[in-house]
Amino acid sequence: MFAVHARYRGRDRRRAELVAASAAALTGLDGVGEVRVAGVEELTAAPETPVGVTTLVLALLAAGDWAVGVGVAPAAGAAAAADAAAGALGPGGRPGLVRVRVRGDDPAAADAAADVAAAFTLLQHVISRRSAQGREATGLMRAGLTQVEAAAELGVSKQAVNQRLAAAGWAAEEAGWALAVHLLERAAALG
Template identity: 40%
Template sequence: MFVMTADQKGSRRRGDAVPGLLTAVSAWAEEWGDPFVLPVQRTVGDEVQGVLADPAAVVSLALLLQRLGGWSVGIGAGPVTEPLASSAPASAGEAFVLARDAVERARGRAVSVPLAVAGAEPRAAEEAEALLQLLAAVVRRRTAAGWEVVDLMARVGTQREAANRLGISAQAVSQRLDTALWHEETRLHPLAARLLRTAEVAA
């Protein structure tokens, strides 16, 4: 199982960003067909937590939070105490402890981006963290023009249709996608998911 804990950065300066995050996550979950075992909700203060079983959804959600910005994200991959409680904050198990360790590390300056992974299999978790940090760095540097095309591609599926919707050439769409490193990013999602799955079970 995968527990994701996210802690808002600089909440005293920015105000409470949890409602905005929950709205964004709700829209994302609809697109994914509600992948949560237990939905993301506020734990205490400016922290949220949710539980997922699908590592591909974990990758997607982690990158969504990095796109939103202002969040330290910790992913715990491991067993949970079953049956789970009615909410993530009320539940327990190794994955929750690992998520706590990960988000604490994500808050620090030792990580290149505010995202960390801790798992029952530490080596796989370390590799998953390195790859997710690389993907997060790509996401965090993507321009508004890049996101416009990336988001449209997710809806329409083809560069030709995206070009028609935007009123630009297919070549211009291709150039934006190349600059956004969209192909490279999406091709690495399955590898990140496999590493998370491996991290879930102790060797």
């Protein structure tokens, strides 16, 4: 079982409206499931797969103003995963921070949590360095478009899209995404 708990750490004065709009938008992502508002500045979700968890966490990291806790409870159930996610996040958290907690009796649980958190930290580093053009191009690729389709959407050449993706670290994001999914699968197998 997996859970994600996120806290808005931005400066928007209309926090409640922003959090509600974010929950609605994130609920539409493939594999994420329902994202619920859990307070004025908090969201929770229980994606069923590592792909859903990674998709949600990357969307929150791309937004830039969220601190994120991820909970993995291999044998304990949804409530334990939610508690682990909230506990991982703690009372504070800075934007772009992802903390992970894996519940279980296996002594490797702490190492698994640290590995997943490290993968998300690396992804956050790649994502945070993007230009507006890089965010645009990678967003279209993440939405499933080909480079030719993205070029048509942006009104530029395929070569320009390719250059934007290279500058934005798209290859590193794809590799990091696959790594995070794999590490979450391994963490879920503990216990």
